[in-house]
Amino acid sequence: MPETTLTWASVAPAIAEMYLVVAICAILLVDVFAGEKRRGLTSTLTLLALVLGAALTAVYGQVAHRTVLFGGMYVADPLGYVLKLLGFLTVAVVLLYSRTYLANRNILRGEYYVLALAALLGIFVLISANSLLTVYIGVELLALPVYAMVAFDRDSGVAAESAMKYFVLGAIASGTLLYGMSMIYGLTGTLDLLQIAQRLHEPAGLGVVFGVVFLVVGIGFKLGAVPFHMWLPDVYEGAPTSVTLFVGTAPKIGYFALVLRLLAEGMAGSAAEWTQMLGALAAITLVVGNVVAIAQTNLKRMLAYSTISNVGFILLGFTAGTSSGYSAALYFTLVYVLVALGSFGVILLASRKGYEADMLDDYKGLHQRDPLLALVMMILMFSTAGVPPFVGFWAKLRIIQALWETGHLWLVVIAAAMSVVGAFYYLRVVKLMYFDPPVTQAAAQSSPVAGQGGVRLVLVANAAAVLLLGLLPSAFIDLCSRLIP
Amino acid sequence: MHGLLSVLIWLPIIAGVLVLLLGERYIGAGRWVALLASVIALAVCVPLVTQFDTSSAAMQFVEHVPWIPRFNAYYGLGVDGISLPLVVLTAFMTIPVVIAAWSVIKARPAQYYASFLIMEGLMIGVFSSTDALLFYFFWEAMLIPMFLIIGIWGGPRRVYATLKFFLYTFLGSVFMLVALIYMYVKAGEYSIAAFQALPLTLLEQRWIFLAFMLAFAVKVPMWPVHTWLPDAHVEAPTGGSVILAAVLLKMGGYGFLRFSLPITPDASQQLSLLLIVLSLIAIVYIGFVAIVQKDMKKLVAYSSVTHMGFVTLGAFLVYHIVRNTGGLQGAGMGIDGAMVQMISHGLVSGALFLCVGVLYDRTHSRQIADYGGVVNTMPIFAAFMVWFAFANTGVPGTSGFVGEFLVILASFKANFWYSFLAAVTLMLSAAYTLWLVKRVVFGPIGNETVAHMPDVNGREFLVLGMLAAAVLVLGIWPEPLLKIMQPTIHHLVDQAVATKIPL
Numbered sequence: 001m002p003e004t005t006l007t008w009a010s011v012a013p014a015i016a017e018m019y020l021v022v023a024i025c026a027i028l029l030v031d032v033f034a035g036e037k038r039r040g041l042t043s044t045l046t047l048l049a050l051v052l053g054a055a056l057t058a059v060y061g062q063v064a065h066r067t068v069l070f071g072g073m074y075v076a077d078p079l080g081y082v083l084k085l086l087g088f089l090t091v092a093v094v095l096l097y098s099r100t101y102l103a104n105r106n107i108l109r110g111e112y113y114v115l116a117l118a119a120l121l122g123i124f125v126l127i128s129a130n131s132l133l134t135v136y137i138g139v140e141l142l143a144l145p146v147y148a149m150v151a152f153d154r155d156s157g158v159a160a161e162s163a164m165k166y167f168v169l170g171a172i173a174s175g176t177l178l179y180g181m182s183m184i185y186g187l188t189g190t191l192d193l194l195q196i197a198q199r200l201h202e203p204a205g206l207g208v209v210f211g212v213v214f215l216v217v218g219i220g221f222k223l224g225a226v227p228f229h230m231w232l233p234d235v236y237e238g239a240p241t242s243v244t245l246f247v248g249t250a251p252k253i254g255y256f257a258l259v260l261r262l263l264a265e266g267m268a269g270s271a272a273e274w275t276q277m278l279g280a281l282a283a284i285t286l287v288v289g290n291v292v293a294i295a296q297t298n299l300k301r302m303l304a305y306s307t308i309s310n311v312g313f314i315l316l317g318f319t320a321g322t323s324s325g326y327s328a329a330l331y332f333t334l335v336y337v338l339v340a341l342g343s344f345g346v347i348l349l350a351s352r353k354g355y356e357a358d359m360l361d362d363y364k365g366l367h368q369r370d371p372l373l374a375l376v377m378m379i380l381m382f383s384t385a386g387v388p389p390f391v392g393f394w395a396k397l398r399i400i401q402a403l404w405e406t407g408h409l410w411l412v413v414i415a416a417a418m419s420v421v422g423a424f425y426y427l428r429v430v431k432l433m434y435f436d437p438p439v440t441q442a443a444a445q446s447s448p449v450a451g452q453g454g455v456r457l458v459l460v461a462n463a464a465a466v467l468l469l470g471l472l473p474s475a476f477i478d479l480c481s482r483l484i485p
Numbered sequence: 486m487h488g489l490l491s492v493l494i495w496l497p498i499i500a501g502v503l504v505l506l507l508g509e510r511y512i513g514a515g516r517w518v519a520l521l522a523s524v525i526a527l528a529v530c531v532p533l534v535t536q537f538d539t540s541s542a543a544m545q546f547v548e549h550v551p552w553i554p555r556f557n558a559y560y561g562l563g564v565d566g567i568s569l570p571l572v573v574l575t576a577f578m579t580i581p582v583v584i585a586a587w588s589v590i591k592a593r594p595a596q597y598y599a600s601f602l603i604m605e606g607l608m609i610g611v612f613s614s615t616d617a618l619l620f621y622f623f624w625e626a627m628l629i630p631m632f633l634i635i636g637i638w639g640g641p642r643r644v645y646a647t648l649k650f651f652l653y654t655f656l657g658s659v660f661m662l663v664a665l666i667y668m669y670v671k672a673g674e675y676s677i678a679a680f681q682a683l684p685l686t687l688l689e690q691r692w693i694f695l696a697f698m699l700a701f702a703v704k705v706p707m708w709p710v711h712t713w714l715p716d717a718h719v720e721a722p723t724g725g726s727v728i729l730a731a732v733l734l735k736m737g738g739y740g741f742l743r744f745s746l747p748i749t750p751d752a753s754q755q756l757s758l759l760l761i762v763l764s765l766i767a768i769v770y771i772g773f774v775a776i777v778q779k780d781m782k783k784l785v786a787y788s789s790v791t792h793m794g795f796v797t798l799g800a801f802l803v804y805h806i807v808r809n810t811g812g813l814q815g816a817g818m819g820i821d822g823a824m825v826q827m828i829s830h831g832l833v834s835g836a837l838f839l840c841v842g843v844l845y846d847r848t849h850s851r852q853i854a855d856y857g858g859v860v861n862t863m864p865i866f867a868a869f870m871v872w873f874a875f876a877n878t879g880v881p882g883t884s885g886f887v888g889e890f891l892v893i894l895a896s897f898k899a900n901f902w903y904s905f906l907a908a909v910t911l912m913l914s915a916a917y918t919l920w921l922v923k924r925v926v927f928g929p930i931g932n933e934t935v936a937h938m939p940d941v942n943g944r945e946f947l948v949l950g951m952l953a954a955a956v957l958v959l960g961i962w963p964e965p966l967l968k969i970m971q972p973t974i975h976h977l978v979d980q981a982v983a984t985k986i987p988l
Contacts, residue, residue, distance in 0.1 A: 382629060387655075388622045400663060401556075404670045416659045423655050427632070427648060435636045435644055474553045481555060 013067055013076030014128070015060040016053060016084045020121045023049040024114055031110025039108050043099055046113040047092055054088035057081070068130055072192045075130035075261075079330075079483040083127045083253055090250045090337055091120050096458055097345040098242030104353040107153050107240065115145040115152075116246060123254035129261050132181045132191045139177065139222065142254050143170050146247060150239040162231075162238025169231040173221030180214025183207060184267075193266035200269025208270050215262060216277045223255050223311045225281045226288040236304035241351060241358065244300055245344035248307055249337045252314075256333040259318055264326055271321050279319040279411060285312035286418040293425045300358045302425060303343060306384060309422055310336045313399050316411055320402040323484045328398035331480040335383075335395040335469075342380045342462040346373055349452060349459060363429060365438030372456065374433040376463040383466045385426040386419050391469040394477065489546050490562040493529050493572065494610045497522050497579070501602030509595045516587060519598040523579045526605065530573045537569060539968050542976035544615055552619065557674035561616035566973025567742050567824060568612045570966060571735055574831045575612065577955070578731040579605040581948040582724040585839055588944075589846055590638065590722070597638060600630040601724060608732050612739060617665045618675040624736065625658055631725070631733065638722040646713075646720035653703050653713040661700035664693045668748075681747040681980060684987035690752035697745045698760075704737030707760075707797060708767040711790045718786035719851070723842030726782065730789050731835035735827045738796040742820065746800065747980040754982075757801040764801070765906050767794035772913030776920070781844070781851045784921055785837045788877060791910055792830045792885075798907060799823030799892040805899035807982055815898060816982070817974040822891030824970050825963060829884035832959065833876045836952040840870045843945050844925070847938045853924050857931025863940040867926045869949040874922045876956045878915040884959035 011018070027049060031042045061084065066077040095116065102108040122142030129135040147170065151163030185191060187207050188199040200208060217228065224232035236244045263274050289309030296302035314336070317329025350357040350366070350373060357363075367374040383390035396419060403412045469476050500522030504515040537545060544563030552560040564572055582601055590597045607630070610623035628651055635647035669675050672683045685693065703710045714734075718726050746753050753760075768791050775787035802819035810816070843866060844859070845851055860867035876883035879890070889911065896903035930936050941949065959966065 387629060388626045393622075393625070397662070397666070401666050401670065404663075404666050412663055416663050419659055420652060420656045424648070424652060427651060430632075431636060431644055431648070434633060435647075472552075474551075474555065477553060478555055 010069060012060050013063050014069060014074060016057040016088075017121060017124050017128070019053050019056050020117060020124065023053060024117045024121070027117065028110070028114050031114070034110070039110065042110040042113050043095065043108070046095060046117065049117070050088050050092040050095075054085055054092075057084050057088065068194075072194075073131045073134050074128050076128060079260075080127045080257075082479070082483055083257060084124055086334065086337075087120055087123050087127070087250060087253055090253065090341065091116060091246075093341055093345075093458060093462070094242075094246050094249060096455060097245060097341070097348050100452060100455070101240070101242045101348045101351060104351075105153060105240065109152075112149065112152060115149050119145040119149070119246070120250060123250060123257075126254040126261070127257040129257070130193050132185060132193065132196075132262075132266075135193075135258065135262055136174075136178060136181065138254065139174060139258065142251055143174065143222075146243075146251065149243045149246060150235055152243060153240045156238075156240075158238040159240060162234045166231050166235045169221060173218050173228070176214050176221065177218030180211045180216075180218060183211030183214065187211065193261060196266050197268045200267065202270065202272055204270040204273050209273055212267060212270055212273050213277065215267070216274055216281070219255075219259055219262070220281055222258065223252075223315070224308050225311055225315060226285040226308065229285070229288070229308050232308060233301050233304040236307070237298055237301045237358075241300065241344060241347050241356065245341070245348065248303070248340045248344055252333055252337055252340075256314065256330060259314075259329075260326060264318060264321075275319050275321040278315045279408070282312045282315035282319055283411060283414050285309065285315065286414055290418045290421040290425075293422070296425075297360055298358055299347060299360050299363065299429070300344075302360065302429075303340070306422070306425075307336075307340070309418065310384075312418075313396065313415065316399050316415060317402055319408065319411065320406045322402065322406060324405055324481075325402035327481045327484040328395075328402040330484060331398050331477060332395040334476075334480070335391050338462070338469075339380050339383050339392060339466060342376060342459060342466065343384070345459050345462065346377045346380070349373060349455065360429070360432060361439060363432045364436040366433040369438060372460070376459055377433060378430050379463045379466055381426040381429050383470070385423040387423070389467065389470045391466050391473065391476075393470060394473045398477065487546070488548065489529060489533055490564065490572075490609070490613045491548060493526055493533075493576065494562075494606045494613070496529070496606070497526055497602040497609075498606035501599040501606070504595050504602065505599040507595060509593060512594050515595045515598060516583075519583050519602055520580075522602055523576070523583050523605065526609075527573075527576045527580060530576045533564070533569065534573060534969075537564075537969060539566075540972060542566065542972040547615070549615075552616070556618065556669070557676075558618040559616045559676065560619060561676060562610075562613045562619075563615045564613050566970040567739065567977070569969055570824065570828050571612045571732075571739055572609050574735070574828055575605060575608045575732045578727065578831060578835055581835065581839060581952060582727050584944055584948050585727075585842060586724050589842075590724075593637065597634070597722075597724070600634050601728065604630040604634075604728065608728075608736070611736055615677055616675050617669075617677050617680060620677070621658070621662055621665060625655075627733075628654060631729070634725040634728075635717055635721045638725065639720040641720075642716070643720040646716040649713045650717040653710065654700075657700035657703035657710075660696040664696035668693065677743065677748075680744075683748075684985050685749065687751055687755070687986055690749040690985065691755070694745060694749040694752035694756060697740065697749070698756075701737040701740035701745065702763075702797075704740065705734060705793045705797060706737065706790060707763050707794070708771060708790070709763075711767065711771070714790060715783050715786040718789075718838075719780060719782045723838060723845070726786075726838040726842075727835040730785070730838055731831040734789060734793055735831060738793065738800070738823060738827050741797065741800050742823070742977065746803075746977060749985075750981050751984050751986055753801065754804045757804045760797055760801040761805070761903065764794045764798035765903065767791060768798065768910045769906055769913070772910045772917065775917040776913070778917075779853055781841045781853055781921065781925070782838070783851075784853075784917060785834060785841065788837075788914065788917065789830065789834050791914065792826065792834070792877075795826045795889055795892045795907070796823040796830075798903070799826065799888075799895060802892070802895050802899045802903070803978055803981055805903075806895060809899055813978060813982065815895070817978045818891055818898070819895035820974045820977060821967060821970065822888050822893075822895055824888075824974070825884070825891060825959075825966060826888030828966065829876070829888045829956070829959060832952055832955050833873055833883075833885055836869075836873045836949065836956065837877060839945075839948060839952070840866070840873060843941060843949075848934050853921065855931070856925040856935055858929050859926045859935060859938070861930050862936060862938045865946065866941045866949075869941075869953055870926055871922055872953055873956070874918045876960070877918045879911055882957070882960050884956045884963070886960060887963045 126138030293305035383392035
């Protein structure tokens with residue numbers, strides 16, 4: 001039902017997006033006039049903007065139940081509300097971790113912050129998409145700033161190469177997605193996701209299956225599911241670590257929303273088709289991600305393959321095709337973001353001017369040089385491996401539970417077996433930090449850098465959250481279950 | 486009394502964190518905190534034992550607090566006749582580990598103590614959980630401190646050993662988790678009692694049994710998944726070996742008794758022959774393997790595998806006894822023996838590893854060939870070592886005798902050949918243990934190093950003395966232990982022979 005009059009009440013749930021557009025423009029202007037010397041101002045201002053945005057969203061953005069706005073283009077629901085708050089929080093933490101790193105490499109520029117906020121806007125649009133068009137706008141709005149961020153260190157050839165790769169493959173993915181959307185639109189005659197859901201019925205016709213295939217391929221590209229994962233390790237390795245941190249965290253929230261809105265809600269009518277496709281994708285993603293990660297010597301690249309395997313788990317949640325499965329996927333995604341924030345944060349904090357700390361060997365004997373950083377990293381690695389008492393255990397438990405509830409025996413077995421394979425390379429990081437003496441020149445002489453006290457505190461809080469949510473998981477699990485009706 | 490078990494779990498963990506926070510700089514205080522915490526933990530066990538109602542098979546000292554309401558998972562604790570002795574054993578064995586490390590561990594001692602204290606809490610948690618999810622939580626969490634203990638303070642091949650240890654056990658437990666979740670989906674809750682009451686078809690039971698078996702057999706360890714144990718034992722520091730042998734292996738035996746027998750009784754019955762054969766292979770074949778070892782720790786490690794073979798043998802004899810005798814009379818004797826064997830093996834193998842540790846601290850060698858005639862320079866130590874060797878061979882009057890005797894007696898009721906094979910190992914274990922003692926302790930002084938070895942100091946005397954006393958007490962007066970276990974094992978036998986297949 002298109003609304004004709006524009007009142008505050010009818011647009012208030014979209015406060016986060018509206019505010020963010022204003023904030024982006026304001027920060028861009030301030031940065032232009034602040035000049036080279038007062039670059040720190042932009043960064044501080046961005047953090048303040050994020051806090052203010054979270055506050056405004058918390059006050060005005062709350063909705064009691066699902067509300068459709070802007071003529072069916074936009075949906076506001078409790079899930080979106082929580083995800084947006086977490087989006088603000090994630091990006092704030094990302095920027096906090098990155099500041100010293102950027103300054104050390106002379107890439108602390110205002111555009112960086114503006115691009116990050118623009119990508120966040122894309123994430124928000126995805127979260128609230130209720131129409132194929134909005135979905136597509138969200139996907140592009142998220143992707144374009146990130147391409148630029150990957151190439152941000154313009155003197156680095158590797159970064160430029162990986163940005164190019166990302167851009168080309170990302171464009172193919174967008175094209176595929178758009179093509180699938182066009183087929184679905186042609187068959188159902190509507191762009192509105194809810195109406196599409198009502199018009200699709202089992203058994204799906206050949207056309208619908210075709211359309212869904214293209215949608216799934218597009219999503220596979222965006223998430224980095226095997227065999228559409230080729231860009232992901234290159235981008236993670238080639239991009240400046242602060243950008244890797246960004247790419248590895250906040251967008252996952254957006255892509256979770258993409259799968260949820262587009263497939264789980266929009267294509268609910270042909271769930272039998274896409275759950276099968278996702279199941280197959282998830283299985284090979286788990287196997288390839290975990291096995292290939294073992295062979296890596298670069299920590300960022302290893303974490304990239306770890307991301308791929310985690311994407312496999314997220315897809316497994318969707319494969320279940322039940323609200324329990326979706327909430328398991330939501331829980332897994334949020335846990336993944338929390339842990340990825342910390343692990344890339346450790347890399348950022350371990351790096352110095354002229355020393356990236358991205359090779360696995362750089363972590364040899366980290367415990368002797370910087371016990372706190374090593375402890376945090378150990379907690380995060382055990383959590384990703386799914387060992388209690390850390391929160392990663394519950395994430396895997398939720399996924400396996402959802403799969404058992406729907407009787408996916410083989411996927412359960414693959415998920416369990418691959419957890420063991422995964423444990424091997426996470427343990428290797430712990431082994432390097434705790435059991436080996438330091439070797440590399442740069443690593444041996446570096447000691448904790450002074451003046452990062454505040455950031456280290458955030459990192460400790462990050463690790464503490466991983467432990468506490470593991471010991472007392474109830475509230476968070478409950479929240480995720482309540483958000484998916 | 487309420488909350489005793491929570492105290493037992495969290496007091497050591499909190500003390501461990503405290504030691505960690507005190508750090509290496511205040512290690513003097515840290516040591517005393519560790520000792521105090523482990524002694525208090527044992528003291529807390531006293532009311533646990535004295536107030537334990539030995540006429541009931543029910544869980545006692547129960548704590549039941551909602552943990553994850555959405556999954557119907559509870560922070561549920563309680564002990565019965567089979568978990569109480571293991572809880573006490575855990576609390577008891579941590580003390581010698583703490584004392585033995587006093588001046589021996591030079592590298593990062595605070596972390597060493599913290600690891601052991603945290604592990605003590607987690608292991609007690611494993612034995613006292615009444616909720617499967619909580620059980621698994623502790624079961625897995627315990628891997629982390631052990632991984633670090635072997636990896637940081639271990640020998641030259643520690644990295645290989647600790648990774649092997651972690652991945653072996655992780656592989657086993659992951660499939661146990663899969664089975665637990667499967668039953669949760671059917672039962673709607675995670676309590677172990679609900680799983681025990683849950684009707685399951687034979688097919689389901691078989692798969693669940695195999696998943697459990699993977700987890701528990703690795704932990705026990707049974708042949709052929711025992712290969713991680715010699716590596717882990719050889720590379721682990723003394724304290725790590727002690728806890729590994731004394732308590733960790735018992736988690737496997739406990740798992741069979743708590744999960745496999747009552748939850749999948751029909752499958753257990755069907756597959757009991759497999760378990761018995763594997764146990765007998767462990768008992769006989771590994772006994773031969775032990776004889777040829779050149780490394781003392783490796784020899785004790787293999788001897789652990791054969792002794793733990795008696796535990797699994799005793800546990801699964803019940804079906805064959807029932808089939809043979811046609812009644813439940815005496816059917817629990819095998820399980821009685823298995824339990825006593827677990828406690829006894831905990832004391833004896835722990836003590837033997839401590840003995841090896843005492844020698845190793847003096848010469849930095851574990852090779853049998855590097856010793857000889859130790860009795861000439863270390864008479865007190867020699868007395869202890871001979872005593873523990875006797876216990877290891879199962880000489881009457883030591884705790885080792887009671888368990889093995891009960892199991893062999895029970896196997897006689899089941900099948901003559903079982904008891905024949907099991908009794909053969911009495912000879913084998915006498916062979917490898919006494920030969921070890923002969924080569925290390927007796928004979929002429931082997932070399933210069935041995936000639937200058939000082940005898941045990943007060944600290945070592947205290948540690949070995951308390952274990953020797955425990956071995957003696959359990960050997961001549963096992964009655965209180967048997968009495969504690971009696972009703973629970975009776976109940977367990979009832980559960981194990983009742984069918985759960987839905988009609």
